[in-house]
Amino acid sequence: MKNKIYVGILLCLFFLFLHSTHSFAEQNLQSLINQAKPGEVVHLEGKVYKGPIIITEPITLIGTKKTIIQAAGNKPVVSLQGKGIHLRGVKVQQLTSRKKVPALSVTGSNHSVKDLHIKTTSLGINLNNVHLSKLSNITIKGNKKENGINVLNSSKNEIKHSLVSHVLDGIYIENSNSNTFTQNTIQNSRYGFHLMFSNNLVLYRNISKENYIGAMIMETYKSTIKGNSFIYNAQNVNSYGLLLFDTAETKVIKNDFSNNRIGIKLQSSQHNTITNNSAKTNFIGIQFDDASFNRVSTNTFLSNVNDVQAIASKKNNINKNYWDSSWKVDAKNQGTSIIPYKADPFFLSLTKETPEYQIFFQSPGMSLLQKMLKSPDDLVLSDDFPLMHTDEESRNMDSHSTRGVLLISIAMILISTLSIQIWRKTK
Template identity: 40%
Template sequence: MRRGIDHGLLAALLLLVFPLLVGAEETVQARIDEASAYGVVRLPSGVYDEAIVLSKPLTLEGIGEVTIRSCGQSPVISVFGRHVVLKHIRVISCGKTSDLAAVYVTGSDHVIHDVHVKARHRGIQLDQAHHVTVSHCTIQGEKSGNGIDLWESTQNVIHDTAVAHGKDGIYIENSHNNRVVSNHIAYSRYGIHVMFSNRIIVRNNVSEKNVAGAMVMGTEQTIVEQNVFTRNLQHVHSQGLLLYDAKKTKVRNNRMVANRVGMYVERAHDNELTGNDVSYNFIGMQWNESSNNHVSDNSFIGNVYDGQAVRSADNVIVRNYWDAASKLDVTGKGESAIPYRMDPFFLALTARIPEYQWFFHSPGMIVLQKLLRSPDEQVLTDDAPLIETPMVTKDDPSQPTILLYVISAGMIIGSLTGFIKGRKRA
């Protein structure tokens, strides 16, 4: 009799526990399908091994620690239609299909909030999606797909989101009028990659430790402002910002610090570059085949080489601060009467014979550059350099100013020691 009671209790416990687990795994899509339009589906804590589709206006919300996981050949979460809200959910995509997105979004007026994605390929893909907001999300990739990928998608906002180890952190192609604001991107190829997209706003982002902080290409009327592009130096072609084939674009009030090249400008015309802090890079600013750009009120401090240019005439470069420039204010306007020239001699020489890079800033190379001056139309010249920097430049985290002081002090002490020993021998 007692054994029968025990078996009955065990059966009751199994009925109580296992239906809940099976239900959690099998009924997520059913719950979505059964929900009314504009309803809310709340998922309790747990791991749901399922790929789901949201194709009507509703909210899918995780309560507690909620993970939706799939290793299949379709996205873990697919969003269609309009007015879908997805929030407080962790998404794991382990499918092997190339270019598979963990979260696929099309349609309009969706909200993706506090969604944390771990993806083998793409993280969040917006495909012909409009008026979508992606906010406070994280995307962890494996460098085989873009963190956030936009294709033919307009008027979307991506803000306060972190992307790491993507192929490109945030990739925008053929997608106009989008805003990328207050995001953090690291350990990717291009932190932010804009291609053939106009009127993009890239504001207040931090892009660091990538091959390039941002590549802005084939764009018009785009604004790149108040961003930090730093420590992008993992490749021989690394830059803080690469501005390529851009027109009527404004690059202003950014910090481009401790990159291989702070700002690379190629085939860019009719742009404004103002108020930027370009400091402690190997090359501050590099130009190629660019004209009719306006460059003013920028600060170039602590770069190994401030600027180089090839075939870049008819640019207006005036009133920038160059710490290497000779300064003589004869008018009291805070402008030097001595123009500052950036001769492309070394760039042109090493392009033909890369081994000459070993002689960078050597005395012989400096003499050659003085003797074999490039034609004026190939030289970037600031006709009125500023006497003082127009902005307060923050020290780079690696404290290059302190390092420069130590090196300078060492050189002075060494010179004095040699001078004193020379006098004693005499």
């Protein structure tokens, strides 16, 4: 009997020892962080660490390829708070079943986060009141239930060279001014970029593909969208490469809008500039809905089912674009056609009232009705000087022309030299 009692006591002590050791292991990383002095570099081993952890001092935390920090509760796996914290080379796994719990939570300023691999069942990264910070080379994979990166009430940050996939919105920005997003790839999500109530943003050389919408820009002012690829966003009847909604004074320059349902849509937007973009093989190249005073110039619309549609849109400056479906007659040899390109809003007005009429798109009967029931001239979108050639064709022609001039010049020099030699011999 006594032996059984001793065995029981030993077993209890053994399990208590295991529990205390396990608890120590879980607290070990936080203890290591707490012991670090400001400016110190903490190197992590290539093993699994249990979170959550909170960093409040300006230290540098560096992992290896096998370093994993994971948690499954209702708190962020990793939290950065304060100023000047650097996080490098860590895999972060958020295993919670709760909503809106980020793998990485950041507040404060002057942080840098680099070379992170995040796998999350909830939110990826949440930036709230973050300023003057940089995030780069980050991979985020979700389960399409929460956003990849939230940028809230934050300014003057840069997010670059990152890959975000299988999330709700790739990068969601709200009330955040003067942020820059460079060379990120967002795919297989709802919205690639979702920008709201923010000004002076820069989207440069990003790729947003195979999403519901490539980029939704809403109530955003004085921003620049340049050199991006918004491609293969055609998963739904309402899919767009780029949607500008209630947006003003924004520049859209040298972007690729290809293989979307609608390449570019301007809705309730004014005073925007759309130049030197390429919209190819979309169902609709560009669509205007209650959009006015926008400048659309030197863009290429090629191989779209319908190059342009417009409704309730007046006083837009549409000039010198290449329209695949325009009549091209260059009587003055100026590179532009003397026949204006016009888009009547009749069909779009009809389908807006009765969406079922979309099945009659480009049918002979609808074309006849459109000719019989023409819209007022002030509602018809018109490019008075459509381009004869695409930019690429023009460059090739210029190149051929330059070569031709060069060859002619060389020939003239040779002929002149030969003539002089012959004249001298005859003398």
